[in-house]
Amino acid sequence: MAVANETIIKKMINELNKARDAEDHVMKNHIANVQLLCDLLLEGDNTQADKTNITKEEMKAMIGENSNSKVEPVQHSTIKHDDANGDSLFDF
Structure with a gap:
């Protein structure tokens, strides 16, 4: 259900009038x-939609040129102790 622009503007004027008469911390809520x-x-403006559409060039710039390369898993070296039962910190 769409709300008429006039209704939203009336609500804005009402909030601004309340903000004018309020103290600082309450005024910020009205603002x-x-x-x-x-x-x-x-929200319905076309300029807002342009900001959310990302071009392929923008995506490439954000991710990088080699975005298809796979990341190699990190090899962790484990140290064996006499009192340890496993790799986990919680293995006693």
């Missing part, structure tokens, strides 16, 4: 509510 309402209005 955060305004921010959420702004995000709600901008």
Whole structure:
């Protein structure tokens, strides 16, 4: 169910009026509510969709050129002690 832009703007004005009359810590809560309402209005905007679409070039830049290379497992050397029963810290 879509909410009309006018309804969201009225809610924003209401929150701003409450923020104007509130103390600092309560004012921040009202401002955060305004921010959420702004995000709600901008959610349907095409510019927001452009930010979430990642091109192949951007993905390559983030992951690196050799993203298909496999990582070799690390070989751990184990030290055998007379009192130890296994590789785990909890093996007594």
